[in-house]
Amino acid sequence: MLTIQRELKNVFNDIISNIYSDKNLKEIEISVTTNKKFGDFQTNFAMINSKIIGENPRVIAEKIKDSMKENEVIEKIEIAGPGFLNIFLKDEYLAKLVKRITKESYDFNELNRKGDVIIDYSSPNIAKRMHIGHLRSTIIGDSLKRIYQYLGYNVIADNHIGDWGTQFGKLIIGYRNWLNEEVYRENPIEELERVYVEFTKNSEVEPELEDKAREELKKLQAGDKENYRLWQEFIEVSLNEYNKLYERMGVKFDTYYGESFYHNMMPDVVKELENKGIAVENEGAKVVFFPEEENLYPCIVQKKDGAFLYATSDIATVKYRKENYDINQIIYITDERQQDHFKQFFKITDMLSWSVEKHHIWFGIMRFADGVFSTRKGNVIRLEELLDEGKKRAYEIVNKKNPTLSEEEKQNIAEVVGIGAIKYADLSQNRQTAVIFEWDKVLNFEGNTAPYLQYSYARIKSILRKAIEQEKGIDETKDIKFTQEIERELSIQLIQFPEIVIKAAKTYKPNLIADYLYELSKIFNSFYNSCSILNQNNDILCSRLLIASRTADTLKNGLHLLGIETLERM
Numbered sequence: 001m002l003t004i005q006r007e008l009k010n011v012f013n014d015i016i017s018n019i020y021s022d023k024n025l026k027e028i029e030i031s032v033t034t035n036k037k038f039g040d041f042q043t044n045f046a047m048i049n050s051k052i053i054g055e056n057p058r059v060i061a062e063k064i065k066d067s068m069k070e071n072e073v074i075e076k077i078e079i080a081g082p083g084f085l086n087i088f089l090k091d092e093y094l095a096k097l098v099k100r101i102t103k104e105s106y107d108f109n110e111l112n113r114k115g116d117v118i119i120d121y122s123s124p125n126i127a128k129r130m131h132i133g134h135l136r137s138t139i140i141g142d143s144l145k146r147i148y149q150y151l152g153y154n155v156i157a158d159n160h161i162g163d164w165g166t167q168f169g170k171l172i173i174g175y176r177n178w179l180n181e182e183v184y185r186e187n188p189i190e191e192l193e194r195v196y197v198e199f200t201k202n203s204e205v206e207p208e209l210e211d212k213a214r215e216e217l218k219k220l221q222a223g224d225k226e227n228y229r230l231w232q233e234f235i236e237v238s239l240n241e242y243n244k245l246y247e248r249m250g251v252k253f254d255t256y257y258g259e260s261f262y263h264n265m266m267p268d269v270v271k272e273l274e275n276k277g278i279a280v281e282n283e284g285a286k287v288v289f290f291p292e293e294e295n296l297y298p299c300i301v302q303k304k305d306g307a308f309l310y311a312t313s314d315i316a317t318v319k320y321r322k323e324n325y326d327i328n329q330i331i332y333i334t335d336e337r338q339q340d341h342f343k344q345f346f347k348i349t350d351m352l353s354w355s356v357e358k359h360h361i362w363f364g365i366m367r368f369a370d371g372v373f374s375t376r377k378g379n380v381i382r383l384e385e386l387l388d389e390g391k392k393r394a395y396e397i398v399n400k401k402n403p404t405l406s407e408e409e410k411q412n413i414a415e416v417v418g419i420g421a422i423k424y425a426d427l428s429q430n431r432q433t434a435v436i437f438e439w440d441k442v443l444n445f446e447g448n449t450a451p452y453l454q455y456s457y458a459r460i461k462s463i464l465r466k467a468i469e470q471e472k473g474i475d476e477t478k479d480i481k482f483t484q485e486i487e488r489e490l491s492i493q494l495i496q497f498p499e500i501v502i503k504a505a506k507t508y509k510p511n512l513i514a515d516y517l518y519e520l521s522k523i524f525n526s527f528y529n530s531c532s533i534l535n536q537n538n539d540i541l542c543s544r545l546l547i548a549s550r551t552a553d554t555l556k557n558g559l560h561l562l563g564i565e566t567l568e569r570m
């Protein structure tokens with residue numbers, strides 16, 4: 001089925017192409033009205049095309065209005081202000097549309113979905129626990145993946161892990177000298193972090209260690225068997241830990257092509273850059289200098305000692321993707337501190353004339369208002385602790401609200417609510433603003449939170465169960481009929497969903513979906529407060545149950561796009 005905006009555009013385009021067939025016009029845009037007085041939808045078509053057509057916008061609007069024939073979608077059109085066309089939908093059409101949503105899928109053929117959308121996200125550095133920055137990248141990336149998939153794109157979810165770099169020489173030394181086997185078996189990343197710190201401490205009194213570490217790194221890069229085995233082990237134990245967290249968060253990747261995957265391609269990349277005169281030798285290093293107007297620092301692609309850098313691996317990554325995928329676009333998700341890095345290597349790929357559409361989607365830093373989450377060292381917030389804390393706090397709330405539930409059910413609800421709340425706290429914000437994380441706000445059952453939305457969903461499900469218990473279950477053969485204005489308002493909100501998802505994809509902003517769902521829940525709750533359901537006569541009962549069930553399904557679908565699960569009972 002078509003989205004309502006598409007449907008309306010079709011009606012108008014028929015008319016417009018008749019009246020102004022000889023003109024090269026700007027495409028009609030349909031927006032939702034902010035005030036019901038102005039109808040359900042609105043278009044500024046007459047204003048944006050007035051110059052091109054050479055007529056006063058009100059005249060254009062009049063002509064369109066007069067040419068509108070009786071049709072099944074639009075009840076009436078009114079002209080307002082300088083030439084707005086206010087559109088009122090037919091009740092019957094709206095009611096039919098609402099009945100179809102969530103049962104039929106939308107036609108998104110107008111989107112350019114050719115090729116693969118590669119999303120590069122999460123991407124932690126091996127032998128380190130994931131911190132809050134990786135949390136945001138993981139959650140936002142996962143949501144964008146779901147959003148693009150919903151729209152029918154082919155998505156490749158890639159975890160560009162940091163598995164190559166100078167830390168490995170140090171880790172190897174640390175591992176050989178200071179490893180506590182028992183702790184390592186229990187908690188490998190924590191122990192690797194510790195031996196790394198141990199290395200740093202020891203190298204302060206014994207500076208030769210730095211040389212030894214470089215030696216081990218060289219050996220690793222030259223393919224030394226024992227070092228290579230250790231390196232693989234570090235990756236394996238780290239990924240094991242990460243995967244536990246990913247699984248808990250419902251996050252799945254298609255590929256884990258880390259920096260090392262591109263290692264062998266880097267010499268060629270540097271050669272190509274040199275051959276094309278893009279990189280030049282500078283004090284022994286290979287460097288790209290940018291035109292002044294770019295306002296970018298020079299970018300080193302190979303150090304004096306021959307080592308390649310983060311930027312080099314990212315350039316090689318684009319080359320690999322370009323050669324091995326049919327790229328629609330690449331989306332990278334990291335925190336704001338990497339903006340310059342992305343600007344630099346994006347520019348370099350432009351200079352190479354590799355035409356690959358790329359977007360760096362950066363986000364602000366998340367901070368904790370109450371400081372509860374600073375660790376002993378005071379800086380990093382570990383992801384696992386965060387999820388556990390969310391679950392613990394959610395458990396306390398559930399236990400208080402619903403003490404009679406079984407222990408198993410309480411645990412399950414606590415996990416879904418705790419993790420949902422954390423994800424939503426992230427996704428409901430404009431990603432470029434800094435997020436202040438406060439448990440009391442995040443886990444509140446009122447307001448713009450996941451628990452509120454999950455609870456709204458569970459509440460509708462409970463109404464639907466009650467209906468069945470009273471043998472008044474949903475009858476899909478019946479029609480929706482509006483008897484109250486609020487039912488209509490709720491329906492208008494329901495049919496917005498697909499366009500909101502398109503907008504979220506185009507702007508890379510999952511928060512648009514969060515805002516939408518919050519609004520939907522609020523409207524549903526006022527509908528529910530003013531329109532009783534179960535004690536109505538059959539027609540109204542059926543109609544309201546249908547509206548309620550479409551609301552529940554839309555909430556579930558929307559939360560799913562945010563990576564948040566719903567519960568049938570809470």
Ligand code: ARG
Nearest residue numbers: 120123124125160161162334
């Ligand atoms: N490993 C990096 C970090 O932890 C993030 C990598 C992001 N992706 C990329 N293609 N550069 O900061």
